[in-house]
Amino acid sequence: MHWVQLLPLSACSCLYDIASGVSSEELRVASYDACYQLFRFGIPENIGNSPVSVLVLANNNLGGCIPGSIGKMGKTLNKIILMNDNLTGCLPPQIGMLKKVTVFDGSFNHLQGALPSSIGNMKSVEQLDIAHNSFTGVVPASVYQLPTLQNFTYSFNYFTSEAPSCAAIEVVSNGTQNCIPDKMNQRSAKQCSSEVARLVDCSKFKYGGNGREMALH
Ligand SMILES: *[C@@H]1O[C@H](CO)[C@@H](O)[C@H](O)[C@H]1NC(C)=O
Ligand SMILES: *[C@@H]1O[C@H](CO)[C@@H](O)[C@H](O)[C@H]1NC(C)=O
Ligand SMILES: *[C@@H]1O[C@H](CO)[C@@H](O)[C@H](O)[C@H]1NC(C)=O
Numbered sequence: 552m553h554w555v556q557l558l559p560l561s562a563c564s565c566l567y568d569i570a571s572g573v574s575s576e577e578l579r580v581a582s583y584d585a586c587y588q589l590f591r592f593g594i595p596e597n598i599g600n601s602p603v604s605v606l607v608l609a610n611n612n613l614g615g616c617i618p619g620s621i622g623k624m625g626k627t628l629n630k631i632i633l634m635n636d637n638l639t640g641c642l643p644p645q646i647g648m649l650k651k652v653t654v655f656d657g658s659f660n661h662l663q664g665a666l667p668s669s670i671g672n673m674k675s676v677e678q679l680d681i682a683h684n685s686f687t688g689v690v691p692a693s694v695y696q697l698p699t700l701q702n703f704t705y706s707f708n709y710f711t712s713e714a715p716s717c718a719a720i721e722v723v724s725n726g727t728q729n730c731i732p733d734k735m736n737q738r739s740a741k742q743c744s745s746e747v748a749r750l751v752d753c754s755k756f757k758y759g760g761n762g763r764e765m766a767l768h
Contacts (some may be wrong), residue, residue: 596618637660640662648672
């Protein structure tokens, strides 16, 4: 199995390949500097060319946005954790191509705009966590139609409405602290009319990475 793990930059370990037989410790030391340089300005442009099945980039101050090229990992990527990385911008529509992803965690960032409706194409997703961002607009019905979804967490955003959740489907969900009328535990009117709550036009958005390319092994 190939995987990338990037721990907080103080203990940066990344791009190690269990199948290669190189001990992770050796590679950890060797790749520390390259890794730091590669990720310090955000996610590399060509992350989508990586053959990893597990991508853990949690708790790094990466900044920047999620490159659309991640869609190219559709055949291999199983789990992607981008929690608390100071990410901005819209979620690229290409996430719909991640048909093998079972866990998608983009929580605790500054992601904004509407959720792309293509999110309904993530046919294997079980755990979907986009809480603590600045998403706006409608929570699309396609989310609740995901066949294997178990837990959908979208609390602490600025969603203004949601498609009626298909009651027949057993999904644990948490949508507290949004701006959805008639739903319990939502944000204040003041927060919901603030600048950050405004709908962003994602069609103008360029889903680039940090402009750097990562070396593949
Ligand atoms: C997050 O990134 C922005 C630049 O996009 C930067 O100005 C800010 O300081 C970062 N936040 C933290 C907590 O470092
Ligand atoms: C659902 O996911 C959230 C966020 O990832 C987690 O905190 C919560 O414990 C999960 N709930 C269940 C029932 O698995
Ligand atoms: C939803 O999340 C909030 C904040 O994390 C928590 O306080 C609340 O108990 C959760 N609600 C449900 C129904 O799980």
